[in-house]
Amino acid sequence: MSDVALPLFGHGEAQAEFLSAKESGRLHHAWIFEGPSGIGKARFATRLASVMLGAKPTDEDPAGAPVNDPVIQKILSSGHPDLKHVHREANEKGTLKQDISVDQVRDLNAFFSLKPALGGWRVGILDALDEMNISSLNAVLKTLEEPPPQAVLFLISHATAPVLPTIRSRCQTLRLKPLSTAETKAVLDTMELETPADMADLVRGRPGRAAELAxxxxxxxxxxxxxxxxxxxxxxxxxxxxxxxxxxxxxxxxxxxxxxxxxxxxxxxxxxxxxxxxxxxxxxxxxxxxxxxxxxxxxxxxxxxxxxxxxxxx
Structure with missing residues (x-):
């Protein structure tokens, strides 16, 4: 596990379901990864993106690329040409904007209109549906309605707002659950916290919230x-x-x-x-x-x- 660039804590069944769909040759073009914030959905999406883009996983972890894998290195440095990660941007004052803008989604659509730079797949990660306005939500429908070949879109949902039926009906959904107590403590042990035991009780299976609660x-x-x-x-x-x-x-x-x-x-x-x-x-x-x-x-x-x-x- 220590040799894996992005170790996975929990979500083994969801990962197996996605990988099974991939191996079947009938992979859906869009997936919603749904669950409360702080449980590792973005990490989950990035791991699966690395597999789609050709990373070679370890024997122990079917979606865990080792730290020296060139694909995962490109991904972690934001330098992979066939991966686009969309999230809220900072404004001129350096604070996060309230929503993912429609222009960001149009850029994502333009990204998908291109052929893969490295000849494999194009992967988009949209993080998150909860942080999109009605214009940007409508814009993402273009890619969902007219999916390009050799492309897959991962949409993250924190389940704080209902997903539009027009979006959900065009996607496969994997529901990710809060982590077990043991998994939560394992994540917190990798973080620099003064009282990880107390934090484990507070985050309730959502270790990604530890920084917020500090x-x-x-x-x-x-x-x-x-x-x-x-x-x-x-x-x-x-x-x-x-x-x-x-x-x-x-x-x-x-x-x-x-x-x-x-x-x-x-x-x-x-x-x-x-x-x-x-x-x-x-x-x-x-x-x-x-x-x-x-x-x-x-x-x-x-x-x-x-x-x-x-x-x-x-």
Whole structure:
């Protein structure tokens, strides 16, 4: 495992399904890799891209190229001519833009219109569908509707927003799950963390979130969300107030708080479909907070009220 450039933690079944499709000679032209953030979907996509582009995996890992493989070296240095990775870009102030723009997707479409530079495949990774606006989503349909030969597109979805039916119907979907406790700890052990054991409990199978949660305000907001959810529907005023104050510290704290709450509601909806409406209501609160720059404390209060109303009506 140590000789592999991008070791894989978890997702073995999903990887096997993709590789089986590839070996069958009937590989679909577009794949959605769907699952919560922080579980390694981008790494998963990059590993499969390396296989498509000719990397030679090790005997132990059918999609794990060794560190000295020339294909994976080109990929990791962003120098492979037949791989295009699309994600949000920074604005003139150096901060990430809110969406992947339609121009970025048009560049991806133009990339796919060309023949592979090295004579094999062309691979695109679009990270992520959740960060695209309606114009860029419509633009990606061009490639999905008219797939070029010897090309495959990987679309990453964090499942924070519904995938358009017109997109999902043209793709194969692999649903990736949070990692096991052992897998999570294995990932965290490769990172420079002061308290990896405490972080393993907090990230709940999503080790990629460790960097986000490292700050005290963010960690406090995530912890407050988890405590609140455990206390519902019997949370007292002190617990409710603490949750709102912790989430209201700043936009990042609110983002983590909201992610915890929406993730819990999503899990609830798997067994109780009525909670799907609550999930959509929560998503609307989050979207409004972002678009109108509502103070985090105000948005947190609305989200907590949404949660209380959901319990009260059941």
């Amino acid at each position: 700050g005290p305000k963010v960690m406090a907001a995530a912890s407050a969300a988890q405590s609140l959810l455990k206390s519902m529907p019997s949370a007292n005023e002190a617990q409710l107030s603490h949750a709102i104050l912790s989430a209201g510290e700043d936009d990042q704290a609110f983002g983590i708080f909201a992610e915890e709450v929406l993730g819990w509601i999503s899990d609830k909806a798997d067994t109780e479909p009525g909670w799907s409406e609550v999930w959509f209501e929560g998503q609307q609160i989050i979207a409004t907070q972002r678009s109108l720059h509502i103070p985090p404390a105000q948005a947190a209060s609305k989200l907590v009220s949404c949660l209380q109303s959901a319990f009260a009506s059941r």
